[in-house]
Amino acid sequence: MQLLTRILIRQCAFAIFALLAISNTASAATAAKVQLYKLDCGRIEFQDMGFFSDTGEYDGHSGSVVDTCFLIRHPKGLLLWDTGLGDKIAEQKDGVNNNGIHMYVDTPLLQQLKTLNVTPADINFLAFSHFHFDHTGNANLFTHSTWIVNKTELAGALATPPTFGEDPSLISEQANVKKQMIDGDYDVFGDGSVKILKAPGHTPGHQVLELHLQHSGVVILAGDLYHTTANREERRVPPINTSRADTLASMDRIERIVKNTHARLIIQHEAKDVNALPKLPAFLD
Secondary structure (H helix, E strand, O other), rough: HHHHHHHHHHHHHHHHHHHHHHHHHHHHHOOOOOOEEEEEEEEEEEEHHHHOOOOOOOOOOOOOEEEEEEEEEEOEEEEEEEEEHHHHHHHHOOOOOEOOOEEEEOHHHHHHHHHHOOOOOHOOOOOOOOEEEHHOOHHHOOOEEEEEEEEEHHHHHOOOOOOEEOHHHHHHHHHHOEEEEEEEEOOOOOOEEEEEEOOOOOOOHHHHEEEEEEOEEEEEEEEOOOHHHHHHHHOOOOOOOOOOHHHHHHHHHHHHHHHOOOOEOOOOOHHHHHHHOOOOOOEEE
């Protein structure tokens, strides 16, 4: 009887291992088809970087950041993550200055998509880390896409007054397009390869994007969870954030995910991180 029991236990164990192997193989096959393209969505120069930390490290210091968007190609469609500064800024040779913030767009987003033979009508899904103006500048160009919208973030943008840094006119087409409203983590394609993760604090509905790629492993696009490498290393919180406590909690959560999945985290405003990614038309997979 004991021998029979041991045989049955062994057979069950083999069956479980076989199922896990099949599952892992299927996940790898899906991930193999996911490609990440970086898009140059502008650059911003600041006379005073003080609002990137509420503990004074940047006070009175000038500096600059890059503005990056991303295209994700999946077997079930294309996802555009953030839309950067508006393409109209590219028409101004010397950029646009607004109260000590100088914004430039060297190559319009639509022109970059064209190099990949992609038009706005080809974008199946549009999602945002948050609704600040430097992440929504071209949003209204994508009226054929399904917008994946965080309920809390939209409420903040449409409030009176709107959440700091958010311009509701830049997302006005949200009233007319097809929307997928979300209020937490969201699996975009249903297979775990592209997931939006809730990470509030910078804005009420701020989010990051987690990608599972076959060759590159897990990659996390951090939105504005951090603006610089120093902010990540020192856990600096901008005074413009809507909640210091939520920001720190989101940092804790995402960093634990980074550790557990051995992920590569991309700070979308950090030139060092962005420049390390393949240049169009190349991609990360």
